[in-house]
Structure formats: structure tokens, C-alpha cells
Amino acid sequence: MKFGVISFPGSCDDVDARLACARVGEAVALWHADHDLAGVDVVVIPGGFSYGDYLRAGAIARFAPIMTEVIEFAREGGRVMAICNGFQVCCEAGLLPGALLTNVGRRFVCRQVTLDLVNADTAFTRGLEPGERLSIPVKHTTGRYYAPPELLDRLEAAGQVVLRYAPGENPNGSLDDIAGVINEAGNVFGLMPHPEHAVDPLTGSSDGLGLFASLAASAVGAGV
Amino acid sequence: MTAAAAGGAQRAVALGLTVDEYELIVARIGREPTEVELAMFSLLWSEHCSYKHSKPLLATLPTEGPRLVLGPGENAGAVDVGGGLAVAFKVESHNHPSAVEPFQGAATGVGGILRDIFAVGARPIAILDSLRFGEPTSERSRYLLDRAVAGIGHYGNSIGVPTVGGELYFEGPYEQNCLINAMCVGLIATERLIRSAASGPGNLLVLFGASTGRDGIGGASVLASAELGEGDEAKRPSVQIGDPFAEKKLMECSLDLLERGLLVALQDLGAAGLTSAACEMASKGEVGIDIDVACVPLREAGMEPFEIMVSESQERMLCVIEPDALDAVLAVCEHWETAAATIGEVTDSGLVRIFDGGQLVGEMPVAALVDECPVYELDPQPPERPLYAPPPRTIASEDPEQALLALLGSPNIADRRPLFEQYDAIVQSRTIRRPGAADAAVLALPPRGELTPGIAIAIDGNGRRVAADPYRGTIEVVLECAANLACVGAEPLGLTNCLNFGNPEKPHVAWQLCESVRGLGDACRALGIPVVGGNVSLYNEGAEGPIYPTPVVGLVGELPDVARAGRLGFRAEGDRIALAGVFAPEIRGSELARLGGTELPRGLPETDVARVAASQRAIRDAVRSGALSSAHDIAEGGLATALAECCLAGGLGAEVVLADTVKPLRALFGEAPGGFVVSGTDAALRELGERIQLAIIGSVSGSRLTIVAGEARIELSLELLREAHGALAALFA
Numbered sequence: 001m002k003f004g005v006i007s008f009p010g011s012c013d014d015v016d017a018r019l020a021c022a023r024v025g026e027a028v029a030l031w032h033a034d035h036d037l038a039g040v041d042v043v044v045i046p047g048g049f050s051y052g053d054y055l056r057a058g059a060i061a062r063f064a065p066i067m068t069e070v071i072e073f074a075r076e077g078g079r080v081m082a083i084c085n086g087f088q089v090c091c092e093a094g095l096l097p098g099a100l101l102t103n104v105g106r107r108f109v110c111r112q113v114t115l116d117l118v119n120a121d122t123a124f125t126r127g128l129e130p131g132e133r134l135s136i137p138v139k140h141t142t143g144r145y146y147a148p149p150e151l152l153d154r155l156e157a158a159g160q161v162v163l164r165y166a167p168g169e170n171p172n173g174s175l176d177d178i179a180g181v182i183n184e185a186g187n188v189f190g191l192m193p194h195p196e197h198a199v200d201p202l203t204g205s206s207d208g209l210g211l212f213a214s215l216a217a218s219a220v221g222a223g224v
Numbered sequence: 225m226t227a228a229a230a231g232g233a234q235r236a237v238a239l240g241l242t243v244d245e246y247e248l249i250v251a252r253i254g255r256e257p258t259e260v261e262l263a264m265f266s267l268l269w270s271e272h273c274s275y276k277h278s279k280p281l282l283a284t285l286p287t288e289g290p291r292l293v294l295g296p297g298e299n300a301g302a303v304d305v306g307g308g309l310a311v312a313f314k315v316e317s318h319n320h321p322s323a324v325e326p327f328q329g330a331a332t333g334v335g336g337i338l339r340d341i342f343a344v345g346a347r348p349i350a351i352l353d354s355l356r357f358g359e360p361t362s363e364r365s366r367y368l369l370d371r372a373v374a375g376i377g378h379y380g381n382s383i384g385v386p387t388v389g390g391e392l393y394f395e396g397p398y399e400q401n402c403l404i405n406a407m408c409v410g411l412i413a414t415e416r417l418i419r420s421a422a423s424g425p426g427n428l429l430v431l432f433g434a435s436t437g438r439d440g441i442g443g444a445s446v447l448a449s450a451e452l453g454e455g456d457e458a459k460r461p462s463v464q465i466g467d468p469f470a471e472k473k474l475m476e477c478s479l480d481l482l483e484r485g486l487l488v489a490l491q492d493l494g495a496a497g498l499t500s501a502a503c504e505m506a507s508k509g510e511v512g513i514d515i516d517v518a519c520v521p522l523r524e525a526g527m528e529p530f531e532i533m534v535s536e537s538q539e540r541m542l543c544v545i546e547p548d549a550l551d552a553v554l555a556v557c558e559h560w561e562t563a564a565a566t567i568g569e570v571t572d573s574g575l576v577r578i579f580d581g582g583q584l585v586g587e588m589p590v591a592a593l594v595d596e597c598p599v600y601e602l603d604p605q606p607p608e609r610p611l612y613a614p615p616p617r618t619i620a621s622e623d624p625e626q627a628l629l630a631l632l633g634s635p636n637i638a639d640r641r642p643l644f645e646q647y648d649a650i651v652q653s654r655t656i657r658r659p660g661a662a663d664a665a666v667l668a669l670p671p672r673g674e675l676t677p678g679i680a681i682a683i684d685g686n687g688r689r690v691a692a693d694p695y696r697g698t699i700e701v702v703l704e705c706a707a708n709l710a711c712v713g714a715e716p717l718g719l720t721n722c723l724n725f726g727n728p729e730k731p732h733v734a735w736q737l738c739e740s741v742r743g744l745g746d747a748c749r750a751l752g753i754p755v756v757g758g759n760v761s762l763y764n765e766g767a768e769g770p771i772y773p774t775p776v777v778g779l780v781g782e783l784p785d786v787a788r789a790g791r792l793g794f795r796a797e798g799d800r801i802a803l804a805g806v807f808a809p810e811i812r813g814s815e816l817a818r819l820g821g822t823e824l825p826r827g828l829p830e831t832d833v834a835r836v837a838a839s840q841r842a843i844r845d846a847v848r849s850g851a852l853s854s855a856h857d858i859a860e861g862g863l864a865t866a867l868a869e870c871c872l873a874g875g876l877g878a879e880v881v882l883a884d885t886v887k888p889l890r891a892l893f894g895e896a897p898g899g900f901v902v903s904g905t906d907a908a909l910r911e912l913g914e915r916i917q918l919a920i921i922g923s924v925s926g927s928r929l930t931i932v933a934g935e936a937r938i939e940l941s942l943e944l945l946r947e948a949h950g951a952l953a954a955l956f957a
Contacts, residue, residue: 009476009561010469012384016653049382052469107956108377108646139381139648197650202668202676202786204650204658 001025001216004040008032008061012048020196024216032064042079042215045086057142058088080188087190096190098147104173110139114166119159124189127214134207136193138171143192145174232256239266252592260578260586263530267496274597277728278760281741289754291717299343301756303718305782310414312346315407315722315778317761322404326368330375330404331466337408339492342475345418345482346410351380352683353390353406354776358399360635368402377646382468387647388665394635400766405722407683407778420491421508422544425572432557432564433474433540437523439464470539477560486553489544497535501542507594512573518581519567529580604738605731617821624936631861633951642953656786663708666789678786680714682779687772692813693828694736698743698775703897705779707857710840712790713847714781721758721777726770728762736773750833790847792856793873799853799903799924805839809894815860816893836898842915851908858899864892866901868945871929878929880922885934
């Protein structure tokens, strides 16, 4: 399983994401200015502040040359894991439903949070137990998940809400405690928590590793 | 003096020089300086760049050590951490800019210290901050705190370097002059360390990074080297504007250039901009430099040569390269979307020559600029009367339970989580102990065989105790910082410091400075820790008088196995608790005395530094062996506060009985260096007790903290303790 982790100028967690992927498969770096996905099986769009995020989080990266390739790849069913800034980029790019707004507290928050796994029947979560609790950190200023009520209902009904902050753990005011959603086709997964920072008990938790392992375990081309 | 000379002297004074200094410059170059020359002299001869009031003192500090690989004088010092790796680190102040414009002041403080670290070739892996504000009851202090913290987060979070620790205190004397000190730690393969000395006449000077604008003109002289006062708003244009995205690209670009071996020398542009960078590089390499300001990429049209030379625009680096490497260098810069321009070359003239296109606009000997600034003798005299007003009284009763709750809720002791949560502590995947988990931050190094070694980092300062006794107070600061390292099992390898003081031209401030540096040197010698570099920030005073003398020290240490890094929280029901180390607490000079509105004592008790050092070694060994469940040094608020902190961090209660029944308040809340609260099995504690003074005082148990000291009794639920300890959140609401 070959993971490709995109580096935009301003990406901060790209190296961390590569290290996490390398625990379960092969990991290569993809450069924002290239029109080349290097034949990877999974694209990871990592956390950070792409292009400084000066306009609006993710709004500039969405137009990066490599995003043309990522959008095409996703349309063909390729798997994309979008973490934090990556989630913001994918919402801007229309690859994921909803939007991410400034935290209710209006401040950056870095905190270990407990998550409830809502949908264990996705390519990203199949290696985990339904209802499993995960301890994974968040760190962001713009992580309040928002979708209009009718879209929210649709997401809930279709099982597109994959991760929720456990009761009392919502760090940013996300609607319905939503921490991670998947697209309708089930091949693009966005989440605000950082699973790449939860792959080793020494640094706090290894609960995020299951997400990478799930991807690695699902056979290439086996569908979603 | 001719009319022209008088005009020149007047301009010199406006730029922060004295008339005598101006006359020295005229004598040295044999004529009246041009506008560019005067601007450059005024910056390089400022206190900020020349250390003209502190140089002789700094020369007394110990700077040798077996693990030292880069000492004072470079952009940052560095120590060997084994495995072919070195750790570079430095602390620096950005006090005056932050007092004038806290968000940008603090942000660019972080930006500046990051550049110092990657200027020696090291990848920044950690940031720590030491912050001081006036009482939080003051609206101005809360504003400065809020904006400074936002600025630090804005820069550090965006650039992908974790903020792993720091400290924060509120005291009246910082009301007008807050302190923002930032420390950065970087990691590098030792053989790749690069220096800033320019060499090789004919080699090119390439300026890369952001373009140059009119921001930050005169920051080092009119802002950093003078007291704050009326009309400081007018100095806002002297504060630089930070762009962390530009710095992120600049950092990756610099490290890429080094990785490819394309650089002869590298230097960041900080205070005094291009002037300082170019002259430092020339001076260290004993060469000359020609610069053509017409080649410098500008942010705005019509900038004068002197403005280009003194601009403190952020996110710029200067490198020396061989002419053949130019194309490769420009290609790397283009990849990182970082602008670059050849702006001059190295010469063998020993002169700094400034051209504007074809026209020579300045020509000065490097030595005159860098080495010949006059050094001033201090006139130290202890003050006859107390310098500082007593703090406001904020507690009424001496009831031990009320006192403990008041201490836990004191903004100087309350849980720092509301502060630290605003910073990314985990990016780069090295953080083993996050803020609040242990007395020092712990970062993992690459594994060696079965074990993963690590480094520990702590930053400390205690202005109030240094104000009470500059010599002994400073020794305590170093001991406290080393104790923090001991609690995670780390051995100190090197020390960096930032000396934040008032106006050294005043005898009592000079006395504080001299005594403090003497204490710093003695403590470092006693512990065998070299000073690898640092920074001096003087003139920290406003109309109300000087700040507390505040030497801030940062220590980096090593530990062989991060899996055994110590924690501060109690971990297991039934563990025994001990008070370890030489500990002779006193209420005088304590946080409790402060809350009671007591004025500072004049002098602190002497500390047996050798015995404290021995107990630190024993604690370190016990933590490393894995024998202890927890270790925490006793600091502000004394033993009872330390016990409460251990309970809260571990989510477990404790039952403790203290032997001192004569003066229970002193036993509970008195402060002194040297004491630790440790927990573990009875056998583990007894073994530690064979090496150092140790008394088993209780057990980890339940969900309440109970302490009995003679007639005094504290019994409080963790819930109540936690509520009191959470007081800082209100400041960030």
C-alpha cells in the first residue's frame, strides 16, 4: 500500500503524516506544484497552514496544481484522507460536505480529546470496533463543523458521520459533535483530530494508528 | 564644534548615541559620518547590539564544557547529545516591542529566535516562552497577555514548531514593561553546524526571504535600548510585522541550502537588519564586505540607502556563497518560493562599503563598527531604600485550607493549561511530555538500539526572589531549572539566559545586574553547566521604576530512555509519598507572603548549592531507574501546593502528615530551593533515602488531599482543588 502525503508551502504535519503512514505501508511526499500523484493508492492531505491560510483556511490550497489531480483521483474512487487543514481544503474543493468555521472559543486549541467511532464500516475504519473510543489530539483555530440542517440530516442518515467528539469533549462547537465525515461515495474522509499524532504510546496514544492500518489492510481496488 | 558637526551630533543623539560617542566616530573615520554611516553606527553601538554595559560581566560566565560544540558568539549555542547529533538553543527577549504592540511584538520575537536557530543549520524542534505582566487586575496587563499569547501562537503554530513549555508570572513591577522572552531549540547533525563568519574574497552575498520595507526602523536603538515612557504609541512603526508563512518557507529553504552544501556562511537578519548581519559576518571572518543597496528587493519605492541598511523587516537571511553556486542557490530559493538577490560580495579590504548603484554612500572599517564601541563601566550600588512597593494584599485569613485554595488560584501558580492549549505542543512527533505532564518538556531523539534517548528542556525565572536578593535569588533560579530537569531524569548539558533588567546607568540597577550575573556564574560552576549563549535586555523600566531584575534561564539536558521520563502526577493508589532533598522553607519571600501583601525581604537565606546538586543527581538517577512513580520539585506555594499539584496532575488524592508542628504554615507553604515531592513503593523511597535526606510523609489515596501539620489541618476534595487551580481560564475568557 503506497500512501502519498501532499506538502503545500505552509503544511506543518506532512512529515508526521508520512511517519504515521510508513508504520503501515510505503509513504512518499507529493509536491503541491506538481501534476503527479506518483501512482499512490491513498492520498493524505495533512494538517498545517497551507499558503499561510491568509485568505480563509484551505481556500488557496484548493487551487493548487496538485489538487486538479486529487479531485480527478477522488472522482475515480481513489481514497483520500484529509486531516485538519486537509479537511478544510477538501470542503473548499467540494470533495466533502459542509464547512469548517472558527472555533466557538475563537482561539487555537491543542488538546487530547476522546472520540466515538460512529461508523466502523468504511475503508478508513474497518479495522476498528464499532462504538470504539479513541484518544486523539486536536489542534486548530478553524474546526467547528457546520452543515445546513437538511444536509446534516442526510449525512446522519447515510452514515457519513464517522467520528464524533465524545459527550463533553467537543473542543470547538462543531454541530452534533461531528469530528469526521466521509463523502457519499465513501472514499474521501475528512477529520479535524490528528490521527498521525496518535500512533505511538510514548507520545500519548496509539489510537490513531487503526485508521492508517484500516487503509493498508483494505486490498487495492477492492472498492469502498 | 562646527555647525555641521553640531548638526551631526544632534542627529546622533536623536538616533540614541551620546555626543561623546559621536565624537569618537568622527575621530575614528576621520570625518563627519554620512547619513548611512551614522545610522549604521547608531545601531551597532546600541546596547542591544554592542552589549556595551554588560560585556565585561558576561565575560565572567563559565563557557566551557565537555559537551559544548558551539559557544557564545554564534547565532545560537549548541551541545552534543550523542549519536552524531547536536542541539542548538538560545533565549531572546522581545520586551519593548511587545509593550508597544503585543501581538506583533511577541510574534516577531518567536520569528527572530527561530531564525537564530536555523541560522546555525539546526531544524527548530521546540519553543518555550517566559512571560511577565503586571497584576491581572489591570486591564492593560490582561490586554498585553491576551495579545502576546495570540501573537506567539499565531507564529509558532503556523510554522510547525511545537511550543512545549514556558512560564508566566504576574507582578506589579511589570505593569508598564512586560517581558516576552522566547527560547528555541533546534536539532542538527553536529558535522553540519554552520557558522556566520564570512570568508573568501570574491564570494557573493545573497539576501533571501522577504523584501525589505520601512518597518522596524530603529528598533534596536530607539526601542530596545531606551526606557519606555510617554508617547510610546509613536514608536509603533519601530515594531516589525511578522509573516510566519514567509518564515516557514525561509526555514525550509535555508535548511535545504545547507543540506545541499551550497553555503559558506549563514546569518539571520534580526535587530539592526542588514547592518548587523553584514557587519557581524565580516567581523567574524575578518574580511570586508561591499553591499549595493540598489540590488536589495524592496517592498516600497523610494527608500533611502540608510533605510535599507537599518530596516528590520522580518523573515530575511543573508548567506555567503561561492560564485559557482549561484545558479543552484537561486534554484533552491525558487523551489521554496523565496525571493533571492545577490547584493554584494566579500572583499579583503576590512571595510564595509555601501553603494547605491554606482555611488559610494558609506565606507567604514568593520572593526570600528563592531569592536570599537566604547564599553561602559557600571557603577553598582545597593539601594538604600526598598525599590519596590509591597504587593496588594489579596488574602485575609491564615486558615490553611483558605491559604492553599488562594495559592492554587493565584495567577502565578494556577494551572497553565488555558495558556498552553493555545499552542501546538505536538507537531513534529517528538513530544513525550507535554506542558503540565512533568516539570520539564521531554522530546524524543532518534532511537539508538533498544532505547529512545531524549532531551529535556525547561525555562525558569523568579523576579521577586531575585529582587529580594539578586545574588542568591539568581542561584535559586538556576537550581530550580536544574531541579525541573532532574524530575524527568535529565542531566543538564548547557544553559542559555536572558538578562532582563532596568536601566544599567542607574547604580542600583547596575548592582542588581552585577550581583545576578555573579550568582549565575557561581551556580553554573557549581553544577558544571556551561553558558552556551544568551541575550541581554536592559532599560526595562517605565515611569514607575525598574522591573524586578529578571534573569531567565533555559536549560537543555539529556536522558537515556524517554520511556522512563518522569511525571509530576501521582500514579498509583497506595504509593508512598516522600519529601526529598535539603529543604528549609521560609514564608519570607514566598508566594503566600506576596498574597498577604508583605513587602520583599532584603536578602534570602544562603543555599548549600553542593548539597542541592547532590540531591538533584539522586532524584535524576532514581527517575532514570524507573523506581519512582512521580517526581515534582517544590516551588511557589511550598510543599502543600506541590502536593496538590501532584494530586491534580494524577487525578489521585493523598494523605500526608508533616513533622513540623511548631510552625505549620511554614511547613505547608514556605519556600526554599532543594525540595522534591516524590512517590513510589516504600522500598524505592527507602533506597533513595539512603542517598539523600528523605522523609516519608504519607500515601497516595482516595480523592481528597489531607495534610496534617500539628494543629493545622487541610482536607479538601480534588474537585475543590481543581476548581481553584483553574483560575487562569478567566483571563482568556
